[in-house]
Amino acid sequence: MIEKLRQMVEEAKQKMDQAASLADAEGLRVKYLGKKGELTEILRSMGSLPPEERKTLGQAANTARSQLEQLLNENMERFRQMEKAAELSAETIDVTEPGQVIPIGAKHLLTITTDEIIRVFSGMGFSVSEGPEVETVFNNFDALNSPPNHPSRDMTDTFYISEDVLLRTQTSPVQVRTLLSQKPPIKVIAPGRCFRCDTPDATHSPMFQQVEGLAVDEGITMSDLKGVLDRFAKSLFGSSEKTRFRPHHFPFTEPSAEMDVSCFKCGGKGCRFCKGSGWIEIMGCGMVHPNVLKVGGVDTERYTGFAFGMGVERIALLKYEVDDIRLIYENDARFIRQFK
Amino acid sequence: MLVPIRWLKSYTDMDVSLEVFCERMVMSGSNIETVEVFGEEIEGVVVGKIRKIEPHPNADRLLVAQVDVGAGEPIQICTGAMNIFEGAFVPVALDGSRVPGPLHGKEKVEGGEIIRAGELRGLVSNGMMCNCTELGFSDKVVPIKHRDGIWILDGEFVPGTDIIQALELDEAVVDFEITPNRPDCLSMVGMAREAAAVFGTALRYPETDCSKVSAEQTGDHIRVAVDNQDLCRRFTGRVVKDIRIAQSPWWLQHRLISAGMRPINNIVDITNYVMLEYGQPIHAYDLRHIRGGEIRVDTATEGEIFTTLDGQERSLTTDMLMIRDAEGPIGIAGVMGGLDSEIRDDTSVIFVEAANFSGDSVRATSKKLGLRTEASSRFEKGLDPNLAAQACDRVCYLIEMLEAGTVLSGSVDLYPEPANPKTHEIRISRMSHVLGVDLTGEQIEGYLNALEMKTERLEDRIRVMPPTVRMDLVEEVDYVEEVARMYGYDRLPMTLPRSHVESVRTANQMIRETAKNTLMGLGVNEIQTYSFVSPKTVEKIGLSPEDPARRFVTLLNPLGEDTSVMRTMLLPNMLEVLSRNMARSIEGMRAYELGNTFWVGDDPHAQLPTEKDVLCAALYGEQESFFTLKGILTELLSVLGIEESDFVAETGNAAYHPGRCANIVYRGAVIGTLGQIHPTVAEAYDLTQTVYAADLSFHALYSLVDMDKKYEPLPKYPAMKRDFAMVVEEQVQVGDLEKEIKAHAGDLLEAVKLFDIYRGNQVAKGSKSVAFSLTYRAKDRTLKEAEVNEINTRVLVALKEAHHAVLREM
Secondary structure, rough: HHHHHHHHHHHHHHHHOOOHHHHHHHHHHHHHHHHOOOHHHHHHHHHHHHHHHHHHHHHHHHHHHHHHHHHHHHHHHHHHHHHHHHHHHHHHOOOOOOOOOOOOOOOOHHHHHHHHHHHHHHOOOOEOOOOOOOHHHHHHHHHOOOOOOOOHHOOOOOOOOOOOEEEEOOHHHHHHHHHHHOOOOEEEEEEEEEEOOOOOOOOOOOEEEEEEEEEEEOOOOOOHHHHHHHHHHHHHOOOOOEEEEEEEEEOEEEEEEEEEEEEEOOOOOOOOOOOOOOOEEEEEEEEEOOHHHOOOOOOOOOOEEEEEEEEEHHHHHHHHOOOHHHHHHOOOHHHHHOOO | EEEEEHOOOOOEEOOHHHHHHHHHHHHOOOOEEEEEEEOOOOOOEEEEEEEEEEEEOOOOEEEEEEOOOOOOEEEEEEOOOOOOOOOOOOOOOOOOEEOOOOOOOOOOOOEEEEEOOOOEEEEOOOOOEEEOHHHHHOOOOOOOOOHOHHHHEEEOOOOOEHEEEEEEOOEEEEEEEOOOOOOOOOOOOHHHHHHHHOOOOOOOOOOOOOOEEEEEEEEHHHHEEEOOOOOOOEEEEEEOOOOOOOOHHHHHHHHHOOOOOOOOOOOHHHHHHHHHHHHHOOOEEHHHHHHHEEEEEEEOOOOEEEEOOOEEEEEOOOEEEEOOOOOOEEEOOOEEEEOOOOOOOOOOOOOOOOOOEEEHHHHHHHHHHOOOOOHHHHHOOOOOOOOHHHHHHHHHHHHOOOOOEEEOOOOOEEOOOOOOOOEEEEEEHHHHHOOOOOHHHHHHHHHHHHHHOEEEEEOOOEEEEEEOOOOOOOOOHHHHHHHHHHHHHHHHHOHHHHHHHHOOOOOHHHHHHHHHHHHHOOOEEEEEOOOOOOOOOOHHOOOOOHHHHOOOOOOOOOOOHHHHHOOOOOOHHHHHHHHHHHHOOOOEEEEEEEEEEOOOOOOOOOOOEEEEEEEEEEEOOOOOOOOHHHHHHHHHHOOOOOOOEEEEEEEOOOEEEEEEEEEEOOOOOEEEEEEEHHHHHHHHHHHHHHHHEEOOOOHHOOOOOOOOOOOOOOOOOOEEEEEEEEEOOOOOOOHHHHHHHHHHHHOOEEEEEEEEEEEEOOOOOOOEEEEEEEEEEEOOOOOOOOHHHHHHHHHHHHHHHHHEEEEEEE
């Protein structure tokens, strides 16, 4: 009987070796351990044996059972894993098929550029101010110390709505509005649309956008102006760029300057891009003219200030290497989406 | 302002390289547009003397010249130019030489052209005799007589001399950008004053004293009266007789050419030369044609006709200041002289006028006549009246020097109120206060003295007396700039303001930014279009005649009709953009613009129109529909805290399809419109694909937005769902069904979701099946089947009563 048990285990091992699937293994389980299985049969026949023999055989049968169970468990697990692997393998996809894109929208290049400018100045404590596009001649010229016969007031340069009302030619009138409505300390920037009588071409647009800046407080100096704008330029164009301040003239600032940034194409050596000078003009700036501060009722002995203004298109064209300003207002989807 | 450097150096002895010169001039405030070094592209061009000319045996239109170029035998050159003659001195480009060009009939080549010996119709030609353009002179400044044919040089030369040496052609010309506050720099003397200050050199003024003046008096030949002293602050002039009109010497011609003016004849050239030197316009009259020997300066009579020296007849008005003689006008003051009194070849006596006319008057006249001249543009910018006499004397000096005439003694000079030098007092402390750097009184005085300003130290102040040409200096702050630029902006330190101010943003700015970010996330691209549009847009979009959006803010001087009024809506621009994208075969696009519109009449007393923000969104493409756009708007409004807005069908908006348009209503007010673009409008804009568009009165949303977010506890008890489908007539709107459900389901209803609409064989024609999923939940307990069933039954009954909705088997 014991020999029979041993043979049975041996046979089960051999059969298991030949088994190819979970179903085969399950068949073996039924064959040996099932209700009518071979081991069950042997155990059932044990009742007729004498107690001594029954004990010995019982132990042998239990050993055989555990051997069979282990054999079955191990192999059934093996088959389960094989089947799972086969199942997963059948689910293989071609990972190089294109993704299903939910396309994000793109902000307009001018918004992106303006936002970058705002971000830099916000970091230096400037708030964003706004003013209307249709402005008074007073705010756009008179209050900004522009001489009554300045050529920029001509109808060949400025769009007029009436004798006293025009489309602002600069964001500088926001300086006037700010000075009239706020008390120092003042630190604002004012982005917005401006208009001048320029026929559209690759570098001109009758409508364009500027960002104006104004800081008024006790003890503000031209050295502060340089420091703030230098930090701005480094932040926008890269920390290795240098700035240069050249004397210039604007009616509403005195002293006035233009700020150049070292040419980021050639590194300042001089190239076509910077017309050989190594510098690229970025913006006009200067110390606010006392006449402008006076319009806002500011005590010019106590307070000083600086102002600056830059063209957003110009900065966008330079930074993103766009070669034609007309692309900006054409709104071709292929253009806009390059900046998403 | 073109400044030839060699000419500039005749007034001050600065000894620096061109590079250093430019750098330091720029940094002291004289910005430079361009620098051109003339003669850089000329190599191997020499003066040749033509020894012999013969016709070309094989070509009627060619000549064969033997030219002495200073080396051995004359060389043979064939040419098509017929103006050459034996004995003439000409520029010769030898074999292998380089000329700037452009060559005849060609484009200018960067770096110039190499000239090679060759053959012309069978004969050897060992180079090229050059004309002025081939040597790089612009057509605009070449003397008329040299314009056609080979350049015949005046004077005697040693054949073979390098042309650059012979004519001093190696001249650097710097084009300075002169800002409007510095008209004094529109002159060689003015630029020399700047250069002298920058380089610490002395300034030499031009010679003005004639040495061989005739005993005859100017006053015996001419009498002058100024009737309008407001417009003519000074009128001065001298008479010169024995005029010999001739060509100017090369040095004079060359300076004019380098400064961008075409040489004409000695007298005209001298007046132009002196204008460039001082900035003071000069006019020379032929005294024969000053009738009655008298000049009166007065305004014109209305409608008077006058022929200017360009041959044009001009109709005058009473505000135009004129120079008249005993019988009529002979010149428009400060603008242009008359044809009748201009200098001719047989002119023998001239009157040299140097006057100071009101800039405003000259500007107005010049503008009215559409006639802008060198003279008028200089008067417009403002001139120091003290220059007039100096300039007039300088003209006389040069005439004498060039032996072109005999200068008479004395002058006429009507100058009742001479401009005296001004004085200003400036505080030393103010300089550092504004600039942020400490400067001593001595330093400040030094900088100002260098600019020819007289100074006097008064303890903590300095009294300054600038030269009268510096009319831009009117107050203390002007001197701050003078000191700063002489000190050097580049030497100022870089600091940051000491005070701390917080950066704040307004609620509206944040709302706009949130809207833009949301739309970006929803795949909508931002566009930006012009604020001005064509008034025709309202027709194209189909606005009714009484629509307030037709009341435009109109430009007085638009560039064209397309940009002549300020927009009242963004939709027309949007449709143009989409149309353009369609025309460029772009398959689909989602776009929005958030911008302002301009409205008149909101406040009749307002000087300025009201500017209102509007959001326009639109889309086209295969996947797009009314409902994709509606979804975008709903999500956007939800982000802005505007929940539960109604979409109410609108049939009367001409821009939109009458059956596919809705007004967006929130708290009883229409805040926007959404729809498919009306086919007629689509056709007007060449929209080849269906476009869905929406406009939101964004300005009205600002006060409605609620972006405060508060946490609501997550549900603790399970929800119970009830799905049902019902059949209703086609015209029943699902929005109404939803409202009905909400009205009867009570507080336990958490959500209603429409999940299917079916039209087809399974339901009767003219009907649709609408399926809803209702979610019920209580916050404080688990719901019981029975109570939910009861509510749901109530809802179904209500739907049946209100909309004849018939429950369908699920």
